[in-house]
Amino acid sequence: MKKISYLLLSLSLLSCSIASAQTKKTAANQSKTFPAEVARPKLVVGLVVDQMRWDYLYRYYNRYTNGGFKRLINEGFSAENTYIPYTPTYTACGHTCIYTGSVPAIHGIIGNDWYDAETKKNMYCTEDTSVVTVGSTPSSEGNMSPKNMLSNTITDELRLATNFKGKVIGISLKDRGSILPAGHAANAAYWYQGSTGNWITSSYYMTEVPAWIADYNKLKLANKFYAKNWETLYPINTYTNSTSDEQAYEGKLSTFPHSLAQFVDKNYDAIRSTPYGNTITLDLAKLAILSEDLGKDNITDFLALSCSATDYVGHQYGPNSIEAEDTYLRLDKDFEEFFNYLDKQVGKGNYTIFLTADHGAAHVPGFMQKNKLPAGVVSDRDIAAKLNTFLNDKYKVNNLVLRSMNNQIIFDHDKTDNLNVSFDVIKSASIEFLKKLDGFANVVDISKISQSTLPEVQKKMITNGYNAKRSGDLYYILNPNWFNGSSTGTTHGNWNPYDAHIPLVFMGWGIKPGASNKTHYMTDIAPTLAALLHIQMPNGNVGEPITEITNK
Structure with a gap:
């Protein structure tokens, strides 16, 4: 019985010692994790x-x-x-x-x-x-x-x-x-x-x-x-x-x-x-x-x-x-x-x-x-003018396109809503026309971006840039080092690493x-x-x- 009592006492003392050590360690960790005052730069x-x-x-x-x-x-x-x-x-x-x-x-x-x-x-x-x-x-x-x-x-x-x-x-x-x-x-x-x-x-x-x-x-x-x-x-x-x-x-x-x-x-x-x-x-x-x-x-x-x-x-x-x-x-x-x-x-x-x-x-x-490297420029004004001419010839309505800006095509919805053809058909026709222009790599319907076959990086960047109330209807992607601007100087705006890195x-x-x-x-x-x-x-x-x- 005495041996058992001594054993129990020893275990009890060991348990207390471990508990004490854990308490001190916890206190130390709490002191490190929760400082007396939050430190910030001035x-x-x-x-x-x-x-x-x-x-x-x-x-x-x-x-x-x-x-x-x-x-x-x-x-x-x-x-x-x-x-x-x-x-x-x-x-x-x-x-x-x-x-x-x-x-x-x-x-x-x-x-x-x-x-x-x-x-x-x-x-x-x-x-x-x-x-x-x-x-x-x-x-x-x-x-x-x-x-x-x-x-x-x-x-x-x-x-x-x-x-x-x-x-x-x-x-x-x-x-x-x-x-x-x-x-x-x-x-x-x-x-x-x-x-x-x-x-x-x-x-x-x-x-x-x-x-x-x-x-x-x-x-x-x-x-x-x-x-x-x-x-x-x-x-x-x-x-x-x-x-x-x-x-x-x-x-x-x-x-x-x-x-x-x-x-x-x-x-x-x-x-x-x-x-x-x-x-x-x-x-x-x-x-x-x-x-x-x-x-x-x-x-x-x-x-x-x-x-x-x-x-x-x-x-x-x-x-x-x-x-x-x-x-x-x-x-x-x-x-x-x-x-x-x-x-x-x-x-x-x-x-x-x-x-x-x-x-x-x-x-x-x-x-x-x-230096024999591919590059070129496009113009918002020319893009809008060419697309409007195409749509006018096809649907006999002037100026269906209000703006080409921010790599986007913005349609006049007052006019597109009153045509005898659906807006989806107008957008599809516009996409096919624009993709044939010099410097254009692809054009997508922004509202259907998830259905596109674009590379994931382009799809994600266009999605992140799309605001339902402020963005346009179509988004166009240009070939590398092509941009919307003039023949002199440079600009930015595209997804490519030279603009995004x-x-x-x-x-x-x-x-x-x-x-x-x-x-x-x-x-x-x-x-x-x-x-x-x-x-x-x-x-x-x-x-x-x-x-x-x-x-x-």
């Missing part, structure tokens, strides 16, 4: 480089400084295979997708503009006639707000999570590059008014601009940069990543140096198409950080920036131009100064920054053809240095930020967090 900075192809990270890598793009890559985490999951790939859609974690089918921004069936006219993505310009003379440039965006953003969720104490400010040359990322509940969004050289906003946000904006506008800094003209940053013969200067297929025949002095006090809008457009954007960002005390307390603020000059330069000269290379080399230096400013003002390790793009760009068709690099607080070739999507950016900040993801989110980037 400031999040979103950097969208408009029209930045993914390969620009490495095309000019050897010429970048150590403190700009190289710092992002070497100190941060690069998601190397990040793609846009919808089409068409335009500026407004891209900025919205980045910050909503959603796609046009849900957030409603299906293009920079679209045809509104109710008003029977084109609707611009941020158009809002109920608001007025603030910060300058009244003009349609200020009649803007985020009201057309149907879902909220990660910036909105930050405002909600901090009980509206965390500040959110958007800045971009383009209204859509500022307004859509800043979200519905932003403290402010500022964009550039080309007619006056002022940074403006609208009555959606405030009744008057703060003094620091008003004082900055008085300086008319565009004139300062115009006086410099635009010369190459380095000797022009060192630009070996680009074609020779002044090509016939560039949007404007003008050799370096580009004369800008002619624009002083006359054309403030011209700065958009120079690298200096990015410089003044980042200068204003620094002033916003200083003047609004961004990142000064423990409540996270968010600065949403878009560098748009890269897009204007890219459209005009194309990816292989000296102008494009020089613009990125100058942007690299601007980024170095901006990151150093963040280190000084907010503190290194106190902010999280991410860099991405709203879309890429195709090579200029003239460049491709010169974008850079995505995170750096700073909470980010583990490294890289991944795993496939991610633009929609993953917002939920990644939500996970990092311990806040709810946006209400239309369809993406997933990129878990590889965190230190956790």
